[in-house]
Amino acid sequence: MLALSLLIVTSFSTAEASLFANVTGDIILGGLFPIHRKGSGSKPCGKIQMEDGIQPLEAMLYAVGQINGNPDILPGVRLGVLAYDSCDNPSYALEQTLNFVKGFIAHVNEHHKPEFQCTDGSLPKYRGGDFDRVVAVLAEQSSSVTIQVAALLRMFAMPQISYMSTTPSLSSRDRYPHFFRTVPNDVNQAHAMLEILREYRWTYVSLIYSNTEYGVNGYETLLSLASSYKVCFTSPQRVDKDAFGPQDYDKVINFIRKKTNVRVVVLFAEKVSSLRVMDAARRLKLGSYFVWIGSDAWSTNNRRDFLNPQPSRRKDPDKQVVLEGALAVQPLSHNVFGFDEYIGSLGLEHEAVDPWFREFWHEYHKCDDTNPTVVDEDYDESAPRVSQETGFKQNKFAHFVRDAVYAVANALHNLYVDRCGRGHRGMCQAMRHIDGSTLIGYLANVTFKDEANNMFRFINGTDGPPRYTILNYQRSTNGSYHWHVVGNYTQKEDGTSKLVLNKEKLKYRGTEVNGFPSSRCQEPCKPTQIMIREKLDTCCGHCRNCGIYQYKVGEHTCEDCPRGFRPTKDKLKCSPIPEEFVDLTSPWALSAVAAAVVGILLTSFALSVFWLYQTTPIIKAAGRELSYVLLFGTFSSFLMTFAIIRQPDSETCAITRFGIGLCCTLCYAALVTKTNRIYRIFNNVTNSPRKPRFTSPESQLLITFLITSPELAINAIWLKKAPAEVVNSYPTRDRNYKICKGFDDSSYMIGFIYPIFLTFLCSLYAVKTRKCPEGFNEARYIAFTNYTTMLLWMAFVPLYLSSTSNAIRAVMLALSLSLGAFVQLACLFFPKIYIVLRKPEKNTKQLVMSTHRNSSYLPTSTTPIVATVEKSKIEC
Incomplete structure (x- = not known):
């Protein structure tokens, strides 16, 4: 049994006396327990509570006794207790808490800022000084009482540890910065x-x-x-x-x-x-x-x-x-180990420790005038004690009281080691004064083994595990x-x-295992359905499927998936629609690739023929350098197919945007230069020995570059202002194409504005040079090339704009470029290749320089055409 001493003091702060237990010690723990029920009417207290009141108090006294007997916790330092009855009454509990507050004020007056003193000059003590040494208060069981006490103790930075209050609002560190509890939230x-x-x-x-x-x-x-x-x-x-x-x-x-x-x-x-x-x-x-x-x-x-x-x-x-x-x-x-034996060892002499124990004893044994089993004066030691045999059962939250006491004790021990040093015994001077703000930091980080040998620590520095x-x-x-x-x-x-x-142990009624009834308003909806609530009872309703492009938000709402997303099979979220690209195995893509490959081969063939037969009259009359430029533009047109139908990325998008207009520009810039040169030569056929200016190969290449430069500038500025990037296009709710930005809104057509202008200019010069000599006159070929190209684009643009499939748009664009290049090969190069390879007898200077029957450039005895052409070095 605890060797404790009791000091029963009467307090005259109110009209009636107030009992409290004072266990002397070097450091004091305050306590507030609902020893009695809340009273009725004007009475603050009612009947004694044996389980909810006496047991928690005794659990605290028992835990303090264990700690005082443990040499590993606060060695040589004795913990004391000051415990009051709250009567489970918030207002009455606040009155009792004022005793701790008064002791705190005396403590501050002594160790911080003296404001009061006795007539002899000494510092005042509240009730002898024990209240000055209270460092923390164990309070309370009821959340309503705990909140009131916490609000008061907060003003004086005094730590409070509850053993049973579980309301969530107490976890707020802003409102209750000094509150702890050993029970969970x-x-x-x-x-x-x-x-x-x-x-x-x-x-x-x-x-x-x-x-x-x-x-x-x-x-x-x-x-x-x-x-x-x-x-x-x-x-x-x-x-x-x-x-x-x-x-x-x-x-x-x-x-x-x-x-x-x-x-x-x-x-x-x-x-x-x-x-x-x-x-x-x-x-x-x-x-x-x-x-x-x-x-x-x-x-x-x-x-x-x-x-x-x-x-x-x-x-x-x-x-x-x-x-x-x-x-x-x-x-x-x-169960707190040893607590039952401790309770069973208590007799009426324990009234010297617990001032309410006699009242508990009478209530427990049902003592009255007709049942003098226990009397106050001559107590019989053989009288039945408090035990399991007489109906005692340990309260299930007694160990939470034990945890609260041990939490404070271990926090004090950690502070003791820091201030007094490890190995020191007894109180050192540094432990004579303990501020609540200091102890709070140690409490928030305290760890120890609880009654079940589990590690205890405060969750978030406040709540029990x-x-x-x-x-x-x-x-x-x-x-x-x-x-x-x-x-x-x-x-x-x-x-x-x-x-x-353990469902095998669960029983509802009788001995039937797991025979619990159902409690549902209706059968649950399918996982893909939502419940539409009824107006009279929002817990009930009927099931409904979400829309084809909707997903579930909670159990009662459907929302549309964002564009480019569609609901998963379980309708719980939206997933991105798989990105689509041009399928290289589709007939359309294979056709475009096949056309490009054939075109590349034919262009290479034409280039090799022009290279091998570059000294022949018909090749020289065609303008070798410009022909090479034209073939390069044609070759690039075929190559663009592979950039257009490839999976889009920033590089291919930049190449596509820059290249589709440049290819056409390069071809028609060469044709404009070529027709303009012929026009200027044959419109200046005179007896003057001076040849037309800028007709040399170098000049022609420079002119071609100058004509091409606006397209280069347009594309360069365009890429600078709006860099090429990949975007997603959604022609329908369930289609997602990864395309180059601008491909779906026809802004790529900007690159064709300048080539179209060159097409008309080329047609104009073709008309003007229609009466040149047979070997130089390509008017009908150029005109046919232009007209055919225009027809192709007139057919392509409406199809391109009306198509909702980006894959078809890409293939059409590639095929259009390839068809335009085929027209140029067929009209401008193959006739010459045919003469070179199949009709070499026509590949002579005389036939190349022969006049067209409608030509206005008729030869005279003084100004033969051949001489003029030779003077102009049209053959290069």
Whole structure:
């Protein structure tokens, strides 16, 4: 038994005396426990709470005694306790907390900024000085009380550790920067409850919650998370333990029963409200109709008072049947080792330690005037003690009190090592003054082994580890009722959570395993469908398929996929439409490639013939250099096919945009230069020995380059201002083409504006040179070439613009360039090649220089044409 001393002090800060336990020590831990229930009327306190009040206090005293006897924690330093009764009453708890505040003010007055002193010049002490050494307060069980206390202690930077308050709002470091708790946040509990609902596919569920901080926060958390678990809470019901009577609770149960398909009810309320809901269900004979799922407050508190009464009390089978098959979620707990023996060793002499122990003893043993088993004055040592044989059962959250004490003790030990040094024993001067702001940093990072030998640490520097036990209330074969552990819900170090249920142990009613009823408004929609909610009950509705180009957003909405995307098979998201390119195995692409290959071969053949026979009259008359330029342009036109139909990238896009206009420009620039040269020579046939200017091969190449330069400038500026890039084109909702930017909006036609102008200019010179000598007169060939090219483009442009297939557009563009090049080969080169190869007898100077029958350049005795041509060096 703890060797503790008690100081029972009367406080006259209020009209009535206030008891508190003062265990002397070098460092003091404050405590605030609901020793009594909340009173009614003007009374702040009611009946004593044996489990929820006395046990947590005794658990704290027991843990402090263990630490004081442990040489590895705060060696030579003794922890003390100052504990008050909060009566589970927020306003009364604040009055009691003021005692810690006054001690804190005295501590600040002594160690920081002295503002008060006694008449003899000494510094004042509050109640002898023990309150000055309080470094942290263990408080409280109820979330509503805890929040009030936390708001007050925050102003004085005093650490507060709760052993049972689970409301999520307490996790806010902005609002409660000095608050800690050894239990997990209710958000984790809500996840655990929803995991159970999802496991059994209970999608249509009712919810009852209390009108308190605990109940409202639990309700809001469940509601915010429900959709992600595909659970819908229909018409949640709020109960008020202070304002509701039995008829009000009956109305709540009857309202839920009217929901035909609701068979599962989630109860998120404190002990009193939970008991009254159960009583209403029992009165209405509906207790066995529902599957109840309870929160931690429901499952931990009422198992003794409501379901497992002490042997001395008469069991009520109707109450037990109400909850048969119920499931409950409670923080994972373990019995505190040695605590049962500690309680069993206590007698009335412990009143010197716990000022409320005599009241507890009388209530536990039902002592009255007719049952003098225990008397105050002459206590019989053989009287029955508190033990399991007499109905004692350790509270399931006693170990959370133990964890709170050990958290502060280990944080103080780490501070002690830093200030006093490792190996030091007893209090050092540096530990005489401990600021709350300093201890908070050590608390946030403390680690130690809990009662189950698991590593304990505060999650996010505030909450206890999220570990829960899943319980199932079952009737055994002998007719007794008990809670059975059937699973757990834990969160791993990486933040992922997992629900584990042993379904072979789960029972609903009787001995049937897994005989739970269904709780759905309707059969679930197919994975690819959404549910259209009804107006009267938003949890119910009918299923509908999303559109062909829509995907599911949640369970009730469809949205269109962005352009270029289409829904996946499961309709849960959109995936990019596969990019399409010109299929090189398609007949269209093969035709374009075949035409280009044939054209390249024919162009190479023509070039080789012109090279081999370049000294013959007909080749010389054709203008060898310009012919080579023309052949190069023709050759490039065929090569463009491979750039156009290749998979687009920035390089091929730049080549295509630059090349398709340049090829045509190069060809017609050479033709314009050629026809202009002939025109100028034969329009200047005189007796003057002076030849026309700029008719030499070098001049002709320069003129060709100058004529081509505008196209080069246009393309260069165009590429500079709008660099070539690859974009996606969507001619239809289910087609996605990867193309060069501008290919789908005909802006590529800009490159053909200048070549078209050269085509008309070339046609004009062809007409003007139609009466030149036979070997120089290519007017009809050039004219035919131009007319044919124009017809090809007139046919190509409408087809190009009207086509919705980018693949066909690319093939048409390639074929058009190839056909234009074929026309040039056929009209301008093949006639000469035919004469060179098949009619060599016509490849003479006399025949080349012979006049056309309609020629106006008739020879005279003084100015023969041959002489003029020779003078002009037209043969080069």
